[in-house]
Amino acid sequence: MEKNEIFERYNDRTHVLGRLFSLITVVFLLASPFVIGVFIGAMPDIAAAMKGFVAVGIVWLVVSVVEFLVYTPMLGAGGSYLGFITGNLINMKMPCADNARDMTGAKVGTPENEIISTLAIATSALVTVAVLSAGVLLLQPLRPVLQSEVLRPAFANVVAALFGSLAYKYFSHHLKIAVFPLILMVVLFVFLPSLASSASIMMIPAGGLAILVAWLDFRKPISKFHS
Amino acid sequence: MSVFDLLNSAPVYVVCGSIIGFVALICIIFIVRAYRAGLAIGMERAKLNRVISSCIAFSVVPSIGILLGVIALSGSLGIPWPWLRLSVIGALHYETQVAEAAAEQLGASLNPSEMTAQVFSTVALLMSLCIVWEIILSALFNKSYLKKFKTGNSVSLEKKSKSGFADTAMASMFIGLISAYTGSYVGQFVSSGGLFSFKGDWIPLIVVTVSALTMCLFTWLEKSKKQAWLEGFSVAISMFAGMTAAVIIGLFR
Numbered sequence: 001m002e003k004n005e006i007f008e009r010y011n012d013r014t015h016v017l018g019r020l021f022s023l024i025t026v027v028f029l030l031a032s033p034f035v036i037g038v039f040i041g042a043m044p045d046i047a048a049a050m051k052g053f054v055a056v057g058i059v060w061l062v063v064s065v066v067e068f069l070v071y072t073p074m075l076g077a078g079g080s081y082l083g084f085i086t087g088n089l090i091n092m093k094m095p096c097a098d099n100a101r102d103m104t105g106a107k108v109g110t111p112e113n114e115i116i117s118t119l120a121i122a123t124s125a126l127v128t129v130a131v132l133s134a135g136v137l138l139l140q141p142l143r144p145v146l147q148s149e150v151l152r153p154a155f156a157n158v159v160a161a162l163f164g165s166l167a168y169k170y171f172s173h174h175l176k177i178a179v180f181p182l183i184l185m186v187v188l189f190v191f192l193p194s195l196a197s198s199a200s201i202m203m204i205p206a207g208g209l210a211i212l213v214a215w216l217d218f219r220k221p222i223s224k225f226h227s
Numbered sequence: 228m229s230v231f232d233l234l235n236s237a238p239v240y241v242v243c244g245s246i247i248g249f250v251a252l253i254c255i256i257f258i259v260r261a262y263r264a265g266l267a268i269g270m271e272r273a274k275l276n277r278v279i280s281s282c283i284a285f286s287v288v289p290s291i292g293i294l295l296g297v298i299a300l301s302g303s304l305g306i307p308w309p310w311l312r313l314s315v316i317g318a319l320h321y322e323t324q325v326a327e328a329a330a331e332q333l334g335a336s337l338n339p340s341e342m343t344a345q346v347f348s349t350v351a352l353l354m355s356l357c358i359v360w361e362i363i364l365s366a367l368f369n370k371s372y373l374k375k376f377k378t379g380n381s382v383s384l385e386k387k388s389k390s391g392f393a394d395t396a397m398a399s400m401f402i403g404l405i406s407a408y409t410g411s412y413v414g415q416f417v418s419s420g421g422l423f424s425f426k427g428d429w430i431p432l433i434v435v436t437v438s439a440l441t442m443c444l445f446t447w448l449e450k451s452k453k454q455a456w457l458e459g460f461s462v463a464i465s466m467f468a469g470m471t472a473a474v475i476i477g478l479f480r
Contacts, residue, residue: 003267003268003269006264006267006268007264007268010260010264010267013260014257014260015369015370017256017257017260018365018366018369019366019369021253022362022363022365022366023366024249025246025249025250025253025315025316025362026359026362026363026366028246028249029246029315029316029355029359030352030355030356030359032242032243032246032311032351032355033348033349033351033352033355034348034352035242036238036239036242036308036348036351037344037348039233039236039238039239039242040230040233040234040236040239040344040347040348041233041344042343042344042345042347042348043345043348044345044348044349044351044352045333045345045348045349046352048332048333048349049329049332049349049352049353049356051332052328052329052331052332052333052349052353053353053356053357055328055332056325056328056329056332056353056357057353057356057357059400059404060321060325060357060358060360061360062400063400064358064360064361064364065360065364066396067361068361068364068365068368068372069372072365072369072372072373073372073373073376076373077369077370077373078257078260078261080365080369081257081365081366081369082253082254082257084316084361084362084364084365085250085253085315085316085362086250086254086314086315086316087312087313087315087316087317087318088289088293088313088317088318089318090318092286092289092290092293095285096282096285096286099281099282099285100278100281100282103277103278103281104274104277104278109376111268112265112268112270114261115261115264115265115268115270115275116265116278118257118258118260118261119258119261119262119265119275119278119279119282120278120282122254122255122257122258122261123254123258123278123279123282123283123286124282124285124286125250125251125254126251126254126255126258127282127283127286127287127290128286128289128290128293128313128314129247129250129251129254129314130290131287131290131291131293131294132290132293132294132297132310132313132314133247133310133314135291135294135297135298136297136306136307136310139297139298139301139306140306143231143235143306146298146301146302147231147302147339150474150477150478151302151474152302152339152340152477153430153473153474153476153477154302154470154471154473154474155299155302155303155337155338155339155470156336156337156338156339156340156473157430157431157434157469157470157473158299158300158302158303158323158337158466158470159323159324159327159336159337159408160408160412160430160431160432160434160435160438160469160473161299161434161435161438161465161466161467161468161469161470161473162319162323162324162438162462162466163404163405163408163409163435163438164434164435164436164437164438164439164442164465164466164469165438165439165441165442165461165462165465165466165469166401166405166442166462167405167409167435167438167439167442168438168439168440168442168443168446168465169442169446169461169462170398170401170402170405171402171405172443172446173398174395174398174399174402177395177398177399177402178402178405178406181402181403181406181407182406182409182410184406184410185406185407185409185410185411186409186410186413186414187410188410188414189410189411189413189414189415189418190413190414190417190418190422190423191414191418191422192414193414193415193417193418193419193427195411195414196411196414196415196419197331197334198331199331199407199408199410199411202407202410202411203400203403203404203406203407204403205403206402206403206404206406206407206410207399207400207402207403207404208403209403210399210400210402210403210406211396211399211400211403213399214392214395214396214398214399215392215396218392218395
């Protein structure tokens with residue numbers, strides 16, 4: 001059998017398995033809150049979840065479309081099915097696949113890249129599962145400490161801590177895009193502090209403004225605010 | 228039994244562990260298939276082995292960073308759920324944002340004192356609903372989308388997939404999200420006790436500042452001191468620095 005034929009058969013089968021496993025994973029992920037709900041004695045509030053999805057889910061749908069369009073060709077069939085199922089795509093799977101590609105000299109779009117991306121992402125995911133599982137076992141004795149009153153302010157501010165670290169990362173690279181939405185949001189929340197409980201919804205106008213500025217800059221770079 | 232005893236109970240571990248086990252099995256199947264196919268199309272065994280061993284070495288350090296993320300979320304969502312989300316589908320920066328936004332829709336937050344069983348199960352459902360789209364898109368369109376790239380040569384494909392406005396648009400959306408939350412912390416401090424009263428909660432602002440400064444330090448170490456290995460830890464450790472500042476302020480308040 002010719003190498004091309006072998007690879008095509010492998011690729012077709014990858015799509016069959018990838019689709020099957022992807023759909024099973026989606027079912028598991030969507031069912032898990034209900035199964036856990038049985039054990040903890042509280043089922044999800046579907047109406048509240050739907051309301052929340054309309055408010056915040058649409059944004060993630062757009063992010064998902066963009067990530068799908070950008071990363072699928074770079075990772076190939078097997079790599080992208082696995083990458084989307086196993087997550088941590090930008091912070092780990094992409095750099096890992098890139099590193100493997102560089103090391104072997106494989107070019108994007110070739111059968112070699114398909115094989116190497118799949119091996120890289122699957123291996124990387126297994127390492128994460130192993131490290132996290134070992135860590136979670138070790139965490140068990142620390143539960144009383146993690147739930148102590150002293151540490152409560154830390155967990156109450158986990159979101160602020162995340163946005164602080166991401167703010168530096170994104171703002172330092174895209175200062176000219178960040179200036180306008182940041183000023184708009186500060187002014188808005190100072191004059192309407194009651195909006196704080198709907199901060200996630202306010203990302204729609206803030207994100208829209210950021211995309212508009214980015215688009216204008218993309219077409220004609222703004223020289224004033226070079227970062 | 229408190230809500231956190233329930234969230235950390237054995238049945239929840241079994242549910243989350245089973246899904247993680249299933250995904251690990253998928254990875255093993257794909258490794259075996261790719262390895263065999265690689266040999267069949269003439270790739271060297273040594274090259275394939277080198278890819279696997281280098282990926283193991285490459286992934287250990289970032290995985291420890293991800294584990295720190297599990298610890299960061301465990302105080303709000305228990306241990307098994309973050310273990311599942313960060314092992315299987317999510318990433319630390321997505322999970323925290325979606326969880327907070329989901330809790331917000333229920334009139335709650337990730338503050339452990341506001342967590343109830345009902346809030347948790349609804350937050351968990353919304354987190355799943357928000358983040359499964361890449362898998363669904365991949366299941367539906369992966370094959371047809373990749374076919375479009377088959378005609379071009381590999382170099383043009385690489386250029387095509389890396390270029391364009393998409394990356395900037397995605398970064399802009401994150402900038403919008405970060406701006407909204409940062410603005411809300413400023414607004415809460417400046418005006419929540421009355422317009423320009425400056426009597427609101429200032430801890431989130433300190434936390435944001437400490438986390439950002441820590442991130443700045445990490446970026447400097449990575450770029451100026453060539454410590455690239457720190458990249459996998461930078462977000463998680465910056466978060467821990469901010470959270471530690473909140474604990475220290477809490478002790479002296």
